[in-house]
Amino acid sequence: MSQDQLYARRHEILTAARACFARFGYGGATVRRLEEATGMSRGAIFHHFRDKEHLFLAVAEDDAATMVETVARNGLVQVMRDLLDRAGNSEGDTAGWLGTQLEVSHRLRTDPAFAKRWAQRSAAIADATRERLQRQREAGVLREDVPVEVLTQFLELAYDGLVLHLATGRPAGELARVLDVVEGAVRKPAA
Secondary structure: OOHHHHHHHHHHHHHHHHHHHHHHHHHHOOHHHHHHHHOOOHHHHHHHOOOHHHHHHHHHHHHHHHHHHHHHHHOHHHHHHHHHHHHHOOOHHHHHHHHHHHHHHHHHHHOHHHHHHHHHHHHHHHHHHHHHHHHHHHOOOEOOOOOHHHHHHHHHHHHHHHHHHHHOOOOOOOHHHHHHHHHHHHEOOOO
16 A cells, blocks of 8 residues: 555544544444444554554544644634534534543543553643743733733633533534633733
8 A cells, every 4th residue: 555545544544433432432442343433354453553542542642633733823712613613514523523532531530541641642732722822922912911821721621611512412502602702801901
């Protein structure tokens, strides 16, 4: 297989595995279920990923990398807006993405080894958020009466709440307007 074909196969596996982990959780996403979800044999799956643990970590890392890129360019509120748009458009990967986020949260609480490995990915998202906020402050659009670290934690809390809200199947309702409030809370008040 060419490098492009290998990359495409890896992407197919990640997409199908994301949905499987979201539907069944880490424990319930057995190798047989992963085979069914991907339409590939265990040999084909584990040619790309050492084992189920590494496959799950790759799914979560892929999601985290996408978040870091968006945060660096447009901020964490944009990540929330994108998530809300995807949920509203009923894109197939939204449920998988949300489920992966919840599974990461669960494993952070129950698996110390996973938590240790995940700390670096989590820190990258927080660092990108902090750096974006600092650039916004230097540009004069971020409020100055609250430390950047507090604003970072505020946005992370809003993000976690949005993920939980959508992952539990609750309707979006006025969440777009709620995100306007969140964004307004970190901006410098109009003079």
